[in-house]
Amino acid sequence: MARVKKELDFSLILAALSRHVDLNAEEQACFCAYLSHRSLKNKELLQREGEVADSTFFVTRGCLRSYSTDEQGLEHVVQFAPPGWWIAELYSVISKRPGTTNIDALEASEVLVMKRSDQEKLFIELPKIERYFRIITENSLVSSRQRIIDSMTLSALERYQAFCKRYPGLIFSLPQKQIASYIGVTPEFFSKMKARF
């Protein structure tokens, strides 16, 4: 069977862009020209701790996560990225130094890849793209700060409830272990907590 290069599906990413900036057809084409595509198998690693990251990823299918590993080998989930979400090792992308977190696929997934060097060209060529990223970065910062507050003020059960609100739909498709890791408890405690309702 001949290998046929598929048309990339930009509909999801263009819809995401249009929520914050208006691009005409030409600008959309310009933006998409910088994207490439990558398929990931379940558990496939997209970014390994210690390596320099040069790309940001937009998930179109499946689900990714970023996580850090502590000195005991335990994993701690920083972010989940279902379709329509961006994910990156931003520290490494910005600083061009080795990253401290990993990104992998929790199931078979597909992503669009934007290299930082291309992103920076786009920032100059199309200021609306810089605006788009400025806005979604602001929104991410708000979420991230809220999670810090939650970790200081909420019990494990309340953090679980907050998780259910932030990622509705993920609750049933993710292993409990991953959810436990995100809210910052052990799988054992998470299980007992659920049993107590």
Next chain:
Amino acid sequence: MARVKKELDFSLILAALSRHVDLNAEEQACFCAYLSHRSLKNKELLQREGEVADSTFFVTRGCLRSYSTDEQGLEHVVQFAPPGWWIAELYSVISKRPGTTNIDALEASEVLVMKRSDQEKLFIELPKIERYFRIITENSLVSSRQRIIDSMTLSALERYQAFCKRYPGLIFSLPQKQIASYIGVTPEFFSKMKARF
């Protein structure tokens, strides 16, 4: 004694800008024209939970903090802002909804005030300003994510050491209570922890 309008001192904020973007004298003047000034007494509240915030603040003297209050009335510090730092109730500024955190002064302080509506005008007039805020927002997001990781992987003592690295200089000028609140422990435990070295 006659009240004399002081010349505002923009040197600190222009230095901060120049670390990320190059502005000529005219652009600098354009940027500064949108800034106003405000002096704060010790403990003065700049942003109250429940009110809609419309401005972002750049600290030129003193020290501010943002914090949230839980249902038991305990305060949890989200951020400290010594001179040279920006601080805002970003959630409220972006969404134009009532904020969930407070901002106040930990000592007599001075800030430059940038209204969101003016900031948005600047984003259009001077794309370099949008670039500047895009960059510092990215950096804030990286710091914020690192703090989440720290809260999940580090002990209280290690978080204190991380704090000392992030805010060197603040260690000696802040009440212990504030530091304890930032790293997420009670003042009592913080005191015992230090005693154990």
Next chain:
DNA sequence: CGCGACGTTGATTTGCCTCAACGATTGTGG
């Protein structure tokens, strides 16, 4: 001076972790 905020110390409690054992489910190679 006297009050209130701060820091310290001790006794006790608690939320969550660790370790271990054991079914249930998944997936994979023969």
Next chain:
DNA sequence: CCACAATCGTTGAGGCAAATCAACGTCGCG
């Protein structure tokens, strides 16, 4: 298609880091 391993979720016993509550000394300040 089955056998077996690996991963996942559950449950229990015991332990520890940090919270809570309370008492007390100190300092800065109105």
